Amino acid sequence: MNYDNIIFNAADDGIATITFNRPQQYNSFSEKTCSEFINCLSDIDRNQDIKVMIITGSGNAFSAGGDVNWLLTADTTWKKNMILEAAVKIIETLNNIKKPVICAVNGVAAGAGVAVLMASDIVIASTEAKFAPNFIKLGLVPDTGSSYYLVRSVGARKALELFWTGKELSADEAMALGIFNYVVPGDQLMTEANKFARRLIKHNYQSNLMIKELVRTSITNDLSSQCRLENYCQILAWSSQEFIDAMSAFTGKHQKGLESK
Known part of the structure; x- marks a missing residue:
């Protein structure tokens, strides 16, 4: 898969990496970037050889959000809505991916x-990463599902504080909040992201x-529904070869421990 605004790489170990590649524009989302990102996400989701996805950025930014030049072309309500819907399509596609998604924030x-x-x-995240929900500084409100996710991540009161102040968080501050x-360190970012991905696989x-x-x-299920879904998944896991192998390894170690006493 070849793109202009993103770099796609699929390794033999089942890990795919998407890199936003507009460093001079701080990897902001143009119309073309949105389209390419959505198509790439969809292709990855369908590809059975890809097990885990990593998303990162090139240069000094992960992504600064919407491309200002693109936003300035929106001189009608219809055009504004088209831009917003393109962003919504990204987040809906990403949210619906069943494979693990790791974000390496550079x-x-x-x-x-x-x-x-x-x-x-x-x-x-690298030590140089920043988390900047700064919509208010442009006279805007959260979009692309930002309010949906941030409230669920830090709670309503903290989300209001961050959105109202537009405060830029350092990497350590964002980690302390669970974001x-x-x-x-920056030079270890992709190494650590790939290490985590390999562990999942x-x-x-x-x-x-x-x-x-x-x-x-x-997030949306009631307790009874969630318990039933857990039971369904547990039966599948219980019947899997992974469980059989894990139990065999566990009982083997336990038996050796008893024999050594």
Whole structure:
């Protein structure tokens, strides 16, 4: 798959990497970038050889959100809505992917970039990363699902504070709030992201897929529905070769421990 505004790489180990590649524009989303990103996400979701996806940016930014030049072309309500719907399509496509999605945040994330990282499953950030939900500084309101994700991540009161002030958080501040999972030196960012991805593939991958589904559905399910879904997934896991192999390894170690006493 060849693109102009993103770089796609699929390794033999089942890990695919999408890199936003408009460094001079701080990897902002143009109309073409949105289209390419959506198409790439859809292709990855359909490709059975790809097990885990990593999203990152080139240069000094992860993504600054919408391309200003594109936004300025929106001189009618219809054009404004078309731009917003393109962003919504990105986040809906990303949210519906069943495979693990790791976001490797290499620099500032603002606007729609904030939404992309929050829609990801695991966020690993470099020490240079910034989390900037600064819509208010442009006289705008959160979009692309930013309010949906941030409230669920930090709670309503903290989300209001961040959106009202437009405060830019450092990597450590974002990690303290649970927005980032890990913060690592910049030169180790992709190494750590790939290491986490390989762990998901190597250790009980099918169970990891079901865990993602359980966590996502828990947001809207009632207790009874969630318990039934857990039971369904547990029966599948219980019947899997992964479980048989894991139990064999566990009982083997336990038996050796007893014999050594």
